[in-house]
Amino acid sequence: MSDQAGVIKPIGENVVLMKDQGGPEGTGAPPSVKPGGIVGFFAAIGVFSVRAISNFGALAIFFFLSFINIFRSKQIHEITSQTYYIGAKSTLIVMLVALFTGMVLGLQLFYTLVKFGSVGALGSAISLSLIRELGPVLTAIMIAARAGSAMAAEIGILRNSEQIDALYAMGVDPIRYLISPRIAASIISFPLLTAFFDLIGILGGYITSVLLLGTNAGTYFYRVQSAIDFVDIRGGFIKALVFGAIVSCICCFQGYYCHMRKDGFGAKSVGLATVSAVVISCVLILVSDYVVTSFLM
């Protein structure tokens, strides 16, 4: 192994981020070139592409290292406490959003279906919408906003105050101690919260369509039961698992490397990392939702 890629590098630092054309901390990447005109345009595309690929690779290594460290010793306590924070403490807000989502779905679908004389299909429409799409997606977005932002900010502050360096200096792998439990907790919490969302959403639909608009309760629940297949539930859970891994990985990654941002330092970098974490998570939730759905169909 050469000095350049020496083993003295901490595990977490094996991930190389591209800050700009110069690369971080003298990684030996080519210096920035700023030609004008058409050459400049293509140079900019090239730089952007190299940076994007590099960051994607870094994210993949980051996730891999975090994932394998979940199974190391002394992780149970941290995973439990993170599951409590990410999962249990998000339950109320997820249930509240689920209730109103179900209620508004009931309302919208009732007035649409009534035009076609298909009010009886209300239960099917609500439950399938929730279990297949809205449940996993909205749950993931809610947790990204609540817990994901906190992950990015907390880890960013740890980074800026050298607490992550202190962990490494004490012989504690920061990825094992900080990141792996959060990813494990997210993978556990997202499907569970999605299940809650689906359940409360269906109850919300019941409140609107049966209690407020007077459709038949028996028909509603019969349609719910007959429309839902195991495949739908499994698909929803697969999405929840994927979203859990994406959200936690993106949020931790943004916080962990906030010190390498070019657009801000110190507290500002933590703020920007938090914003990026939530925005990228939400976008990737929707993108991956399409990808996963297309595989499941």
Next chain:
Amino acid sequence: METPLIEFRNVTKRFNDRTVLDNINLSIYENQVTTIIGKSGTGKSVLLKHIIGLLKPDEGSILFQGKPVAGMKKSEWEGHRRGIAYLFQNNALFDSMTVFDNVAFPLRQTTRLGKEEIEKRVMKRIEDLELEEAVGKFPSELSGGMQKRVALARALVTDPEIVLFDEPTTGQDPIRKNMILSMIMHYRKKYGFTAIMISHDIPDVFFISDRVIILWEGSVGFEGPYEEALRLKVPMIEEFLRSLDGFEDQLTGLLSREAFKMHYSAMLGSSSMEKTSAALFSVRLNILYEALGAQASVEVLKALGAYTNNYFNNIGGFSARHSRDEILTIFPRKDLEEAQKLVQDFADELTNGVIDHIRDMVSARSKAGTCFDIYIRAGVMEVSPDDSIEEIIEKGRLHQEIISKYRCDFGGNE
């Protein structure tokens, strides 16, 4: 030739376009205190971070016990790294954990010790650093000085083989600075670790350092004992050391060594050198440390310095500390007999009043019922114009005898 414990060979480190370490070569030896000094931004912290592996060199190599770190297996390097502790410049305490949890953290995470053993070790360090009242508090509830001591306790709790101190005394008052340095020296003797320290607390840091490395604009300006750095008289380094030293010893209020040297040179240039005497006072700080702990022993030194200053300044004398616990006073225009009389009067005053005050002060800061002895020694001698300060100190050491003491088993002064 002794193999260095850590060696930098042609190490260069750049951050973007800025070269922070430029082809650095240096050696750090086992069981020594090596102090790194240099202007701000010369790469001192960067150098420490290379030792523990938080940063990697862009060029060159770092050798650990003669073996390049880059060529080591991961497990081998991890084995070495586990023996290194790092005291960060800004402490890097875990702000969501209490003081106890912060200190216990490395033991909980990296050892298989039981809960009781961890608690015992943590409390020992907490007591050593006089942090008992802060044990349940969070770092944000503590003063900067206390936070530094918590970080020190955390760094030492695993009994490391190498400790990297990044400005351990910054933000501390003079007593605490000396207390921390005393503790570093004490622990080094007790546990035999190698200390690598960044500090600007001249002269105190040099009293405990075996070697000094002066970083100068990204390169090593000097490497060796402090006295040698002074003897070499490289203008830039001399000016830098003088700027750090100032005019006053912050702990005792005595002159700094540089100011003392200037006074002495001025005196040599005047006619008053016809008859001059000197006295070297000392108190055994190591023995006091063992009996009383860090703070009380430093208080004794501070009190002795303050009394020496007040007493001899009035008669035209000037004094400075020349090691951790030795104070040299020059009596211009006094012959040996007059100087001996002065020291005798000073000793009487120490015995009759001052030492009681020191005893009361120390008793208040040490555990109830602690029995301790305080011996103050002095060596009085005549000074000739050819004598260097070092020669005067040597002579003083030869002539030293006890001039005042407090012994608890005799119930008081003798």
